[in-house]
Amino acid sequence: MNTLPTFNSMTPEAGLKKALTLSRPDIIEEVRSSGLKGRGGAGFPTGMKWNFAAAAKGEEKFIICNADEGEPGTFKDRLILQEHADLVFEGMTIAGKAVGAKEGILFLRGEYTYLKPQLEAVLAKRREQKLLGKGILGSDLEFDIRIFMGAGAYICGEETALIEALEGFRGEPRNRPPFPVNTGFLGRPSVVNNVETLASAACILQKGSAWWTSKGTEKSTGIKIFSISGDCQRPGVYEFPMGITIAQLLKEVGGEGAKAVQVGGASGQCIPASQFSRAIAFEDIPTGGSIIVFGQHRDMLDVLHNFMDFFVDESCGQCTPCRRGNVKLLEGIELLKEGKCSMAYLKELCSLGETMQIASKCGLGQSSPSAFLSVVQNFREEIMGRTSKTLSHV
Ligand SMILES: Cc1cc2nc3c(=O)[nH]c(=O)nc-3n(C[C@H](O)[C@H](O)[C@H](O)COP(=O)(O)O)c2cc1C
Numbered sequence: 001m002n003t004l005p006t007f008n009s010m011t012p013e014a015g016l017k018k019a020l021t022l023s024r025p026d027i028i029e030e031v032r033s034s035g036l037k038g039r040g041g042a043g044f045p046t047g048m049k050w051n052f053a054a055a056a057k058g059e060e061k062f063i064i065c066n067a068d069e070g071e072p073g074t075f076k077d078r079l080i081l082q083e084h085a086d087l088v089f090e091g092m093t094i095a096g097k098a099v100g101a102k103e104g105i106l107f108l109r110g111e112y113t114y115l116k117p118q119l120e121a122v123l124a125k126r127r128e129q130k131l132l133g134k135g136i137l138g139s140d141l142e143f144d145i146r147i148f149m150g151a152g153a154y155i156c157g158e159e160t161a162l163i164e165a166l167e168g169f170r171g172e173p174r175n176r177p178p179f180p181v182n183t184g185f186l187g188r189p190s191v192v193n194n195v196e197t198l199a200s201a202a203c204i205l206q207k208g209s210a211w212w213t214s215k216g217t218e219k220s221t222g223i224k225i226f227s228i229s230g231d232c233q234r235p236g237v238y239e240f241p242m243g244i245t246i247a248q249l250l251k252e253v254g255g256e257g258a259k260a261v262q263v264g265g266a267s268g269q270c271i272p273a274s275q276f277s278r279a280i281a282f283e284d285i286p287t288g289g290s291i292i293v294f295g296q297h298r299d300m301l302d303v304l305h306n307f308m309d310f311f312v313d314e315s316c317g318q319c320t321p322c323r324r325g326n327v328k329l330l331e332g333i334e335l336l337k338e339g340k341c342s343m344a345y346l347k348e349l350c351s352l353g354e355t356m357q358i359a360s361k362c363g364l365g366q367s368s369p370s371a372f373l374s375v376v377q378n379f380r381e382e383i384m385g386r387t388s389k390t391l392s393h394v
């Protein structure tokens with residue numbers, strides 16, 4: 001199966017060659033008018049991000065490719081790096097020209113250390129071919145890329161924690177503002193983009209923004225790469241147009257008859273079968289690309305237990321709503337499993353989850369209660385049936 005048909009169909013370096021003929025504002029305009037939104041999860045418009053960094057004052061700027069890929073159920077960036085590293089590096093080089101950066105850094109997930117030799121070889125070849133370094137393809141563009149290894153912490157995928165780690169500090173999120181586009185790595189303007197975003201930007205430069213907007217929906221343009229796992233016959237990495245419904249996607253992967261689908265990894269939403277006609281798009285259910293299929297036999301409390309265990313481990317502990325909130329939610333799930341959680345306490349846990357969503361400092365704590373809240377809302381009967389009618393531990 002051709003898993004990534006769009007990336008496979010690209011002519012090597014055609015996007016970069018096109019970018020070398022354009023001015024910096026024209027490159028940014030091409031990306032802006034494509035409507036490309038970040039593929040790392042938050043969906044920030046890429047053209048706007050590049051424009052902010054281009055406009056930021058500073059001689060030295062950086063392009064950082066976020067290949068930390070730690071969200072449970074996500075493995076598409078690994079395949080993109082394995083099969084299309086050149087396209088990713090091409091996208092970084094184009095971003096470098098657009099923004100005025102001479103240095104790119106690939107922040108590679110610690111667990112992907114085995115990919116490093118292969119990626120270093122691609123970089124070395126690009127230098128030989130004058131696709132990196134000084135005078136790229138005979139132009140006056142200077143840009144090079146180095147690889148920095150992560151050390152296995154999920155929080156380092158959050159862009160400001162990633163920058164802290166790059167600077168040699170403990171990976172903890174910074175207060176925002178200031179944003180990395182103004183004050184990023186070493187205090188310099190920095191663009192942080194997902195692996196897939198940068199590869200997609202290279203495609204857009206090659207084929208044009210109208211080609212990209214001809215796919216997907218009006219508000220969610222283009223194609224998206226998905227990591228699909230769980231109770232389906234054909235798990236794997238897939239390319240689909242944005243706006244595909246969950247039902248269509250399940251048919252493609254042999255997951256019909258599923259009980260629920262977790263869209264967006266552990267920090268995403270759990271969608272029940274009654275809502276499978278909904279679209280995977282920024283205007284309906286957004287995702288960085290992780291899709292986990294749950295069959296009819298799955299106990300939703302087991303699912304939640306697994307996710308909350310992860311968040312308790314991965315919270316950096318900097319702010320109280322997340323540090324304590326995840327522990328309290330995990331304890332609540334354990335009480336539910338033991339039949340010892342009252343309805344009143346379940347309500348309190350939901351209210352705690354909502355507080356975490358607004359009071360946590362970064363996206364980890366803001367999104368870690370999402371699965372819990374969506375399971376309680378969408379599987380009311382299953383969860384209510386597990387509450388204690390007589391006992392209240394509070
Ligand atoms: C806890 C946490 C983990 C994240 N992990 C990743 C990651 O592994 N890869 C990624 O691209 N973005 C990740 N993000 C999102 C980044 O902070 C950032 O929004 C993204 O890299 C921007 O790139 P984009 O605009 O191309 O999506 C994470 C965010 C949070 C809060």
Ligand code: SF4
Pocket residue numbers: 155173314315316317318319320322323360361362363364365366
């Ligand atoms: S929300 Fe969680 S991960 Fe983010 S800063 Fe607070 S404690 Fe750390």
